[in-house]
Amino acid sequence: MTDAPPEQPERPEQPAFPERMELRGEGLVLRDWTEDDVAAMPALFDHPDIAYWTPIVSPFDEEAGRQRLVRTRQLRAEGTAVLLAVTVDGGAPLGEVMLRRSPEGTEIGYAVGPAHRGRGLAARAVRVMASYAFEELGARQVILELEAENAASVAVATRAGFRRLDVPLITGEEKGRPYVLQTWGLDRP
Numbered sequence: 644m645t646d647a648p649p650e651q652p653e654r655p656e657q658p659a660f661p662e663r664m665e666l667r668g669e670g671l672v673l674r675d676w677t678e679d680d681v682a683a684m685p686a687l688f689d690h691p692d693i694a695y696w697t698p699i700v701s702p703f704d705e706e707a708g709r710q711r712l713v714r715t716r717q718l719r720a721e722g723t724a725v726l727l728a729v730t731v732d733g734g735a736p737l738g739e740v741m742l743r744r745s746p747e748g749t750e751i752g753y754a755v756g757p758a759h760r761g762r763g764l765a766a767r768a769v770r771v772m773a774s775y776a777f778e779e780l781g782a783r784q785v786i787l788e789l790e791a792e793n794a795a796s797v798a799v800a801t802r803a804g805f806r807r808l809d810v811p812l813i814t815g816e817e818k819g820r821p822y823v824l825q826t827w828g829l830d831r832p
Contacts, residue, residue: 658779658780658781659722660719660722660725662719663675664725664727665733666727666771666772666774666775667771668767668770668771668774669767669768669770669771670731670767671729671730671731671764671767671768671771672730672731672732672733673727673728673729673730673740673768673771673772674727674728674730674733675727675728676711676712676715676726676727676728676736676739677712678712680708680712680728680736681705681708681709681712682705682708683735683736684703684705684707684708684711684736685703685704685705685707685708686756686758687736687737687738687739687754687755687756687759688701688703688707688708688711688739688754688756689701689702689703689704690756690757692757692795693754694818695820696790696793696796697752697754698817698818699711699754701818718743722744723743723744724741724742724743724744725741725742726739726740726741727739727740727741727772729753729755729764729765729768736756737755737756737759737764738753738754738755738756738759738764738765738768739753739754740752740753740765740768740769740771740772741753741772742772742775742776742785747786747788747826748782748784748785748786748828749776749780749782749784749785749786750785750786750787750788751769751772751773751776751785751786751787752787752788753765753768753769753799760795763802765799765803766799766802766803769787769799769800769803769805770803770804772785773785773803773829777831777832782831783830783831784828784829784830784831785828785829786808786826786827786828786829787799787800787803787805787826787827787828788813788824788825788826788827789824789825789827790822790823790824790825791823791825800827803829804829805827805828805829806827806828806829807825807826807827808825808826808827808828810826812824812825813826
């Protein structure tokens with residue numbers, strides 16, 4: 644008799660991300676990043692708040708933008724994540740929204756450029772991306788992982804209809820500082 648590994652339950656095949664994406668809703672157009680957006684990225688991402696609260700590289704210049712564009716395309720091709728520019732009309736990017744498949748679930752992340760905050764862009768973008776996850780990917784729940792001290796992100800989670808989940812906190816270190824993340828969830832309607 645041999646010790647065979649336990650059988651793993653089959654995971655349903657996850658739908659591939661489309662090669663090109665544009666999501667519309669809540670007065671927003673979430674669209675693919677393009678080479679034309681690279682020059683606008685530093686104004687969105689090279690800010691102390693972005694550097695502190697997110698894993699986005701800092702300082703963030705046009706070369707970082709070009710590298711981010713390449714990595715964004717790799718993540719989509721791998722089926723791991725989709726990162727879309729947040730716009731109101733399909734034009735100039737005002738921020739970014741991400742959907743990532745992870746062992747913890749279908750996660751959404753976001754960042755809005757400092758000049759564009761206070762307009763509800765992040766909460767609306769999160770709701771549009773959550774709808775995509777529910778309707779197109781069959782997700783039963785989407786999650787946000789955020790630091791309790793990040794009042795702006797807690798407000799986005801609340802406005803987008805998420806609730807804090809009773810799950811263990813996530814600890815780690817990023818950019819030389821420790822962090823503790825809460826998990827917030829939104830169930831399929």
